[in-house]
Amino acid sequence: MQHFQESIYQLIVETSTNLPADVREAIQAARAREDAGTRSALSLSTIADNIRMAECNVSPICQDTGMPTFIVHCPVGANQIEMKKQIIAAVAQATKDSKLRTNSVDSLTGANSGDNIGPGTPVIHFEQWERNEIEAKLILKGGGCENKNIQYSLPTELEGLGKAGRDLDGIRKCILHAVYQAQGQGCSAGFIGVGIGGDRTTGYELAKHQLFRAADDVNPNDELRKLEEYIMDNANKLGIGTMGFGGQVTLLGCKVGVMNRLPASFFVSVAYNCWAFRRQGVLLDPATGAITKWAYRKGEELPMQKDEPAAASESGERREVVLQTPISEEQIRQLRVGDVVIINGPMHTGRDALHKYLMDHDSPVDLNGAVIYHCGPVMAKDAEGNWVVKAAGPTTSIREEPYQGDIIKKFGIRAVIGKGGMGAKTLKALQEHGAVYLNAIGGAAQYYAECFKKVEGVDFMEFGIPEAMWHLQTEGFAAIVTMDSHGNSLHADVEQESREKLAQFKEPVFV
Ligand SMILES: O=C(O)C[C@H](O)C(=O)O
Ligand code: SF4
Known part of the structure; x- marks a missing residue:
């Protein structure tokens, strides 16, 4: 071997x-x-x-x-x-x-x-x-899509969909609800693996195993095949779209598996995977361990x-605004949901550990007019020993909801970049202080890494590379205003619209 x-x-x-x-x-x-x-x-x-x-x-x-x-x-x-x-x-x-x-x-x-x-x-x-x-x-x-996994215990009552019983129709409702509750936060459009039955542990395992099925295979179980087809036809009617921006495509694949359960339990477990659906496999020679074949068609084929x-x-009709950091309140007040912002100048990463820390400590750098990027990058050192950014897409911002509003006000931050949007508390702080939330494209880590021309420094390496505060010289970082300083939130709108659309699936289909 x-x-x-x-x-x-x-x-x-x-x-x-x-x-x-x-x-x-x-x-x-x-x-x-x-x-x-x-x-x-x-x-x-x-x-x-x-x-x-x-x-x-x-x-x-x-x-x-x-x-x-x-x-x-x-x-x-x-x-x-x-x-x-x-x-x-x-x-x-x-x-x-x-x-x-x-x-x-x-x-x-x-x-x-x-x-x-x-x-x-x-x-x-x-x-x-x-x-x-x-x-x-x-x-x-x-982790972001893993956080969107969900397990239902039937029978239950589901927001927008009413009662979900211990039958195929109840399962149908759970799956639609799972897509709805993920919104754009798991980097939609996504793939879902569903496990029917088992216990809490094996149900999730079964769900995850479904993600190993080829995206274009056909379920050999006729009932499950129909269910998969139904979900593919209908989940996209929720209008959540890529990154939760609204649109025709919310779901890219749905695979359902079944196993036996205990009489008292009926779990429907859903594993949500982002569009960056990274799975591969190899067949190996048992004597040498050399690769004889790849299990899935490789990327080069397409x-x-x-x-x-x-x-x-x-897209030229979209308003594009170029901003140099530090940014003034006046510049921010001119931005509206839907504008594309291009950022140049120094930017700072910060995620879970940093936000918690900043609540009751000072910042090592001046954050007045600054842009905070919710990002845990992949970093490496080059031949001269300088840090370089190898991959740097946004992380799910909602995790910082308990802190973000206070931190914006405390330090005078003008823009927060992340993905998936933030909640009412942050929206209020954006309005009061004059700041915006910018949504970058989740998973586009190579695309954004190219915008970071130089690593100016780093603080809090003790938090580990993803959680450290990286100071990055930035050129041409494009993101969309999805929450502005006038009380508008695209995320709140899409969530409300999709909740209303969910109700169209209330009536029984599989009886
Ligand atoms: O940890 C990250 O960098 C991102 C995470 O996968 C997320 O989707 O929030
Ligand atoms: S940030 Fe990456 S891993 Fe996280 S959900 Fe998005 S594409 Fe997936």
């Missing part, structure tokens, strides 16, 4: 940097359905650019490379202890090479292990089979199409 570790390393690199062809196909189809020039169409075109860049740079598609989860099938007698050691070594190497972000954090102290290795990480499942080959599959599912120039020109 002299090649096993190297093969697993290749699997990790391929999964993190190159979306497979079936996922690309689903994204291309979504692009064809959105009207040119709309926010959703523009976002999908940025997503397509980002997929191309990640492949070309051999760098992470999204900075959140998730919880590395391996499922390994091996012949009877294969040495699983040895394989496990080599998988762990390959994960550590891929992290060192900036193909994975340092993503393993001590839950009590917050300390980052720095190499993705720690109690419970990576996740490795072994199963024996009677074939004379090894199959290793990997999914890199990020190059992402570039936008027609005509489509780009339609």
Whole structure:
């Protein structure tokens, strides 16, 4: 098995940097359905650019490379202890090479292990089979979409949909509700895996396993096939759209699996995966561990199409405002929801640990007129020992809702960039203080990394690389105003509209 570790390393690199062809196909189809020039169409075109860049740079598609989860099938007698050691070594190497972000954090102290290795990480499942080959599959599912997983216990009462009973129609309602509750926060348009039955643990496991099915396969169970088709036809009527900007395409795939349950329990578990649906697999020679075949069609088979120039020109109607940091209140008050803002100048990253810290401490840098970017980047040092940004898309902003309004006022921040939007408390602070919330395209980590021309410095390295406060010299960072200083929030609007649309699915369908 002299090649096993190297093969697993290749699997990790391929999964993190190159979306497979079936996922690309689903994204291309979504692009064809959105009207040119709309926010959703523009976002999908940025997503397509980002997929191309990640492949070309051999760098992470999204900075959140998730919880590395391996499922390994091996012949009877294969040495699983040895394989496990080599998988762990390959994960550590891929992290060192900036193909994975340092993503393993001590839950009590917050300390980052720095190499993705720690109690419970990576996740490795072994199963024996009677074939004379090894199959290793990997999914890199990020934290933002993981937070949008949801488990229902039937019977229940669902917002907008009424009673969901212990039958196929109740399951149908749960799945639609799962898509609704995710809004844009899991970087829609997404893929969902659904597990019917099991207990709380195996139900979620079954849901996650569905994500390993090819996006274009057909469910062999006729009832489940009909359910999947129904969901694909109807979930998109919710109008949530790419990144929750509104639009025709909210869901890119739906796969449903079933297992037995206890008489007293009826769980419907939903695993939500962002568009950056990173999963791949390899078949290996059991003697050498060399790769004999890839489990999913590789990305190269389906190059992402570039936008027609005509489509780009339609976006010309959108107001574009270039801002140099620090930004004044007057400049901010002129911005409205829907404007595209291009930011130049110094910008600072800050996410969970920093926001908590700033509540009762001073900032190490002056934040008056500043832009805070909710982002946990992948960083590396170049040959001269200088930090460079390797991947840097936004993180889900709503986690900072308890702090953000107070911090904006305390430090005089004028713009917050993130994704998925924020709540009423932040909206009020934006209005009172004169600040805006800018939505960047979640997952577009290569696209945004290019905007960071220089790393000026870093504070709080003790929080770990993703949570540290990076000071970045920025050029041409584009984001959309989705919450302005006049009380308008695109997120609140889309959520309300989709809640109203959800009610059209109240009546029974599968009886
Ligand atoms: O941790 C991150 O960088 C992003 C996260 O996956 C998110 O979607 O919020
Ligand atoms: S930022 Fe978005 S694309 Fe990246 S892992 Fe999180 S949910 Fe997925």
